[in-house]
Amino acid sequence: MIGKLLNRAVIAFTLIFLLIVSLIVPLSKDTINAQSISSIWAGTFTEAQATRGETDYSANCASCHAADLRGNSNTPSLLGMSFMFIWEGRSLGELFIKIRNDMPTDRPGLLSNQSYADIVAFILRTNQFPAGENELVTDTGVLGEIIITAKPASNQETSD
Ligand code: HEC
DSSP: OHHHHHHHHHHHHHHHHHHHHHHHHHHHHHHHHHHHTBBBOOOOOOHHHHHHHHHHHHHHHHHHOOSSSBBTTOOOSSSSSHHHHHTSSSSHHHHHHHHHHHHHHHSSSSHHHHHHHHHHHHHHTTTOOOOOSOOOOOHHHHHTBBBOOOOOOOOOOOOO
């Protein structure tokens, strides 16, 4: 009799425990995602996405900006110091909109939003920004929150 009661108590306790865990775990996951998306150094795109972007970049951008992003005498470089000189302190939203609205110069708006986001991911990876768990989105509101910075601020997590 006492054994049975004890069993029930254990089961009830286990169920309540599982319920609490199932409530807390997804919440904390969301919080982590919301934090990581705000820093470019926490990983704003995936490896697979950047690799897709590389294909689209080769087909639509490399003829002017070169396969290695260094550009040429008529076209700006999208790499390293040249890239940071233009884009440091500005948001991924601005970069995305600039590319979507103006590039390729001979056929602006040619590609899908998804393809433009993939190309931004490729440009970021080539500039040594870290990949992460989630793909770069096409929502310019969300992208507008992510600032291009040269170094991680000391209070932000890094991927390495
Ligand atoms: C026909 C040549 C040409 C093609 C193709 C082209 N661009 Fe450009 N791009 C330019 C020129 C010229 C400029 C400078 C004038 C300007 O900013 O509009 C430029 C400027 C840019 C800039 C802003 C300048 C900077 O220093 O950051 C970005 C970003 C960019 N291009 C990305 C791309 C991407 C991504 C593609 C492919 C979807 C692409 N371009 C295709 C010629 C080209």
